[in-house]
Amino acid sequence: MSEPFYFYTQFNLVEILNKKSKNVMELLEGIKVVPDSSIFYHTHKFLEQHHYLLPEPANDFAYWISDVLEENTLGEEIGSIDIIDFPSIKELRNGFIKILKERTNKGKPARICPEGSEFHFMACKTFILPAPYVAHDLEEFKEILKKITKSSLYFHIFEARIRLGKVDNDFSRWLRDLGKDKIAAEISRLDPYTYTLEGLREKIISIICKEN
Amino acid sequence: MTKLDEYRKIAGDNVIDELHFLASRVSGKTIQNINSTAVGGGVAEILSRIMPLLKELGVDIGWSVIKGDEKFFVISKKIHNALHSARVEITNDDLNYFLDVNQKNAEEINFYGDIIFVHDPQPAALIKKREKIGKNWIWRCHIDFSNPNKRIWSFLKSYIEKYDTVVFSAPTFGRNISTKQILISPSIDPLSEKNRDLSAKFIDSVFEGYGIDREKPIITQISRFDYLKDPIGVIRAYRLVKKHIDCQLVLAGGGATDDPEGKKVLKAVTEEAKEDKDIFVLHLSPASHIEINALQRGSTIILQKSLREGFGLTVSEALWKAKPVIASAVGGIPLQIIHRYSGILTHTIEGTAYWIKQLLNDPEYAKKLGENGREHIKDNFLITRHIRDYLLLFLSLYYKKDIVYL
Numbered sequence: 001m002s003e004p005f006y007f008y009t010q011f012n013l014v015e016i017l018n019k020k021s022k023n024v025m026e027l028l029e030g031i032k033v034v035p036d037s038s039i040f041y042h043t044h045k046f047l048e049q050h051h052y053l054l055p056e057p058a059n060d061f062a063y064w065i066s067d068v069l070e071e072n073t074l075g076e077e078i079g080s081i082d083i084i085d086f087p088s089i090k091e092l093r094n095g096f097i098k099i100l101k102e103r104t105n106k107g108k109p110a111r112i113c114p115e116g117s118e119f120h121f122m123a124c125k126t127f128i129l130p131a132p133y134v135a136h137d138l139e140e141f142k143e144i145l146k147k148i149t150k151s152s153l154y155f156h157i158f159e160a161r162i163r164l165g166k167v168d169n170d171f172s173r174w175l176r177d178l179g180k181d182k183i184a185a186e187i188s189r190l191d192p193y194t195y196t197l198e199g200l201r202e203k204i205i206s207i208i209c210k211e212n
Numbered sequence: 213m214t215k216l217d218e219y220r221k222i223a224g225d226n227v228i229d230e231l232h233f234l235a236s237r238v239s240g241k242t243i244q245n246i247n248s249t250a251v252g253g254g255v256a257e258i259l260s261r262i263m264p265l266l267k268e269l270g271v272d273i274g275w276s277v278i279k280g281d282e283k284f285f286v287i288s289k290k291i292h293n294a295l296h297s298a299r300v301e302i303t304n305d306d307l308n309y310f311l312d313v314n315q316k317n318a319e320e321i322n323f324y325g326d327i328i329f330v331h332d333p334q335p336a337a338l339i340k341k342r343e344k345i346g347k348n349w350i351w352r353c354h355i356d357f358s359n360p361n362k363r364i365w366s367f368l369k370s371y372i373e374k375y376d377t378v379v380f381s382a383p384t385f386g387r388n389i390s391t392k393q394i395l396i397s398p399s400i401d402p403l404s405e406k407n408r409d410l411s412a413k414f415i416d417s418v419f420e421g422y423g424i425d426r427e428k429p430i431i432t433q434i435s436r437f438d439y440l441k442d443p444i445g446v447i448r449a450y451r452l453v454k455k456h457i458d459c460q461l462v463l464a465g466g467g468a469t470d471d472p473e474g475k476k477v478l479k480a481v482t483e484e485a486k487e488d489k490d491i492f493v494l495h496l497s498p499a500s501h502i503e504i505n506a507l508q509r510g511s512t513i514i515l516q517k518s519l520r521e522g523f524g525l526t527v528s529e530a531l532w533k534a535k536p537v538i539a540s541a542v543g544g545i546p547l548q549i550i551h552r553y554s555g556i557l558t559h560t561i562e563g564t565a566y567w568i569k570q571l572l573n574d575p576e577y578a579k580k581l582g583e584n585g586r587e588h589i590k591d592n593f594l595i596t597r598h599i600r601d602y603l604l605l606f607l608s609l610y611y612k613k614d615i616v617y618l
Binding site: 015132 | 224226227229230233234358359380383384385386388389392393394395396600601604605607608611613614615616617618
């Protein structure tokens with residue numbers, strides 16, 4: 001008998017860091033030194049705030065490079081980085097550094113943003129709290145998935161995997177313990193960054209319904 | 213008075229239950245808000261809404277207002293404008309008077325809170341009291357700090373850096389200071405008189421009362437009469453539109469008790485608008501919330517053409533009513549509007565006029581902008597999110613790590 005699944009949720013208090021950049025070189029220097037919570041914030045904020053508009057999580061770095069500096073090729077490169085391929089914030093940070101270093105090593109003159117449009121580095125302090133749901137079996141789990149908040153879904157899929165260093169999302173880890181390896185593998189295989197949060201909820205529920 | 217449970221229908225049961233959980237973790241701490249006015253203006257308005265709800269959640273929270281004479285409020289208004297980068301003359305005597313009034317208040321106020329939550333520049337120098345009484349101090353800045361007057365910022369900075377935490381409404385307001393800086397957007401209350409649903413009959417009666425024709429497009433800007441809201445620029449944009457489309461302009465707003473400049477601006481706006489029967493300049497009392505609600509709901513397009521803006525709550529109010537909004541890309545407005553998805557961001561009078569024409573000629577697109585805007589406000593700018601952020605802010609004073617398990 002495996003342990004029940006305890007649902008949690010999370011909220012971020014956003015911190016404005018004393019760091020801003022006006023060109024790609026300064027952005028690179030910032031990415032090298034800001035705390036992990038800053039890299040996480042700038043690559044995940046869009047998912048929570050604009051989930052109803054677009055499934056694509058234009059990370060803040062890519063958005064600024066494309067829309068403010070108008071360096072569209074570099075913006076696309078940074079924007080299309082597959083966050084799901086990185087097991088930790090440390091490696092994701094290195095992924096950005098690699099692309100930006102290649103760009104700055106080419107010696108092209110760095111475009112400077114208009115005054116007032118600098119990239120402002122932010123970070124977040126994350127508070128994790130229990131949600132009022134516990135699932136003891138797959139049926140209960142599926143029913144609870146329909147009613148948890150978007151923040152709770154976000155926590156178990158995104159935050160748990162990359163920020164808390166659990167390697168996989170919480171749902172797949174529990175489902176494996178429950179002996180539902182096929183469902184677990186299908187959920188692990190999803191690229192959650194290409195769904196809106198509601199779309200992701202529906203997809204996970206449909207996987208459970210199909211395989212059960 | 214609105215009860216917390218009434219928000220369940222709008223925000224969802226989970227959201228309210230989470231607030232109860234967070235509030236239980238703040239239990240045992242007393243929070244004391246301090247600002248400069250009890251009536252009028254965005255700060256007093258939001259405190260009036262948030263305080264009762266926090267109390268209902270069991271948070272021990274109070275509110276003190278500093279005392280000052282007209283001279284103090286004239287000086288503090290000049291400081292406010294200078295921080296918004298307006299050119300104003302502030303003498304050393306003015307600054308000394310400002311400090312004297314703060315000092316006098318520091319002696320008279322009973323600082324009963326464990327957390328002293330000071331709002332805006334007027335009472336910022338109360339922090340000197342900390343040397344004697346200790347406690348946790350937060351300074352909440354509600355104004356646009358993107359380009360403050362250097363001398364005045366330098367004056368204020370020496371006080372701000374003594375706080376434990378500073379709260380700004382937009383990332384661009386962040387300063388190069390040693391104090392921790394937190395981003396908290398303000399919010400609107402969907403159940404307040406300014407935002408709750410209204411009957412079509414009531415909306416009609418408000419427009420009828422002011423003699424505004426509902427058959428012709430209505431472009432409206434709601435804001436107090438202040439140069440920083442650029443009411444003259446709004447009239448000029450309207451005139452560019454009027455050459456091609458027959459429409460009406462409504463400029464409506466009230467005044468706060470700490471805003472002596474309002475009368476001067478109202479006079480200038482009235483003169484600029486004279487002889488055009490399709491321009492309606494409405495000077496409303498600070499309590500005219502329901503009329504403002506009706507004016508927003510009955511308008512075709514809402515403008516917020518501010519030159520500087522703390523946050524621009526009127527944008528959230530209009531978007532909550534699913535109205536197409538055209539607003540300047542200043543202060544906190546870009547947080548509320550994603551250009552061409554949930555509203556329109558402009559930088560000039562001509563750009564504003566261009567987009568007014570576009571939206572008047574393409575009502576389907578205008579409708580979609582409004583619908584997206586409402587969804588964005590529902591998720592990010594309602595009072596329930598604001599209360600949650602404040603609870604997290606209070607908790608952050610006691611939990612120092614990046615990841616906190618409650």
